[in-house]
Amino acid sequence: MTYPDTKETVDLLKELVSISSPSGNTNEVITFVENFLKELNVDTRRNRKGALIATIPGKDDQNHRMLTAHVDTLGAIVKEIKSSGRLKLDLIGGFKYNSIEGEYCEIETSAGKKFTGTILMHQTSVHVYKDAGKAERNQDNMEIRLDEKVHNAEDVKALGIEVGDFISFDPRVQLTPSGFIKSRHLDDKASVAILLQLIKQVKIDNIELPYTTHFLISNNEEIGYGGNSNIPPETVEYLAVDMGAMGDGQSTDEYTVSICVKDASGPYHYELRKRLVQLAKANDIGYKLDVYPFYGSDASAAIRAGHDIVHGLVGPGIDSSHAFERTHQDSIENTAKLLYHYVQSEMVI
Numbered sequence: 297m298t299y300p301d302t303k304e305t306v307d308l309l310k311e312l313v314s315i316s317s318p319s320g321n322t323n324e325v326i327t328f329v330e331n332f333l334k335e336l337n338v339d340t341r342r343n344r345k346g347a348l349i350a351t352i353p354g355k356d357d358q359n360h361r362m363l364t365a366h367v368d369t370l371g372a373i374v375k376e377i378k379s380s381g382r383l384k385l386d387l388i389g390g391f392k393y394n395s396i397e398g399e400y401c402e403i404e405t406s407a408g409k410k411f412t413g414t415i416l417m418h419q420t421s422v423h424v425y426k427d428a429g430k431a432e433r434n435q436d437n438m439e440i441r442l443d444e445k446v447h448n449a450e451d452v453k454a455l456g457i458e459v460g461d462f463i464s465f466d467p468r469v470q471l472t473p474s475g476f477i478k479s480r481h482l483d484d485k486a487s488v489a490i491l492l493q494l495i496k497q498v499k500i501d502n503i504e505l506p507y508t509t510h511f512l513i514s515n516n517e518e519i520g521y522g523g524n525s526n527i528p529p530e531t532v533e534y535l536a537v538d539m540g541a542m543g544d545g546q547s548t549d550e551y552t553v554s555i556c557v558k559d560a561s562g563p564y565h566y567e568l569r570k571r572l573v574q575l576a577k578a579n580d581i582g583y584k585l586d587v588y589p590f591y592g593s594d595a596s597a598a599i600r601a602g603h604d605i606v607h608g609l610v611g612p613g614i615d616s617s618h619a620f621e622r623t624h625q626d627s628i629e630n631t632a633k634l635l636y637h638y639v640q641s642e643m644v645i
């Protein structure tokens with residue numbers, strides 16, 4: 297038995313977060329994942345929504361299992377070109393303007409040209425504006441300062457920038473000697489890296505999986521409809537691998553795998569949750585059970601869409617989610633170990 301190598305997973309994660317992929321503009325990152333899987337000789341197909349489904353045939357081809365993680369991230373779109381030459385934003389996904397203030401960003405035009413800028417509150421300079429500290433950060437006063445010599449809207453349009461261009465945030469990825477991984481987009485690229493490394497291990501070691509297993513790399517989770525379709529009818533168990541939410545009163549941490557018992561959508565399947573705990577205990581894997589108060593996953597989206605499946609949610613613990621995210625390689629490792637045993641386990645029903 298060989299677990300996937302955590303260092304390799306972290307290196308892959310670093311590559312993934314460096315490819316910008318706000319929900320709605322994920323083709324580049326999906327192509328990267330597709331090529332990774334092609335090299336492993338894994339069958340993949342894209343759905344019309346642009347997500348990728350990889351399938352590994354198993355011993356039992358009547359009952360299937362599906363695991364999913366999402367590659368789309370938070371981001372924004374150009375809402376308006378101001379007469380000052382600055383850009384107004386409209387946010388993609390659930391987060392606050394405070395969490396992107398001062399962030400470097402990239403604007404991609406529909407022709408594929410890329411420009412850089414900084415997201416700032418209009419009245420940022422303390423030498424000029426009295427309310428620089430106190431003003432509420434909102435859509436009216438947050439704007440992008442382009443790194444181009446632009447003085448008005450016409451100058452901006454002349455660059456090819458228009459309303460609807462995608463904006464992505466600097467991933468600011470860092471690995472620390474103490475084993476922490478910091479980046480904006482650990483949600484959910486940490487889990488995508490874990491799934492890809494798991495597939496690689498299964499292929500390298502020629503592991504025969506007990507059931508045909510699909511891996512859905514979904515691309516619309518942050519806006520709520522990532523993994524709720526293209527679920528083969530044979531699918532019995534559907535496990536979302538997505539970040540564990542940390543904060544006051546939460547048991548999730550940056551070192552273990554978080555097993556979600558309930559989120560805003562309701563409880564996850566009881567038997568599957570118990571099976572995941574049993575696998576963690578049997579294999580000495582650090583885990584935490586937790587409730588995520590303001591959270592929904594691709595698994596709960598699938599249930600809502602009417603799929604008759606056994607659904608679950610696990611993932612690495614991510615601190616300060618949807619903002620300045622951080623986790624530790626221990627959490628990646630524990631999540632990877634649990635999934636390694638899960639894909640080889642018996643189904644709960």
Ligand SMILES: [Zn+2]
Nearest residue numbers: 483484538539
């Ligand atoms: Zn997520």
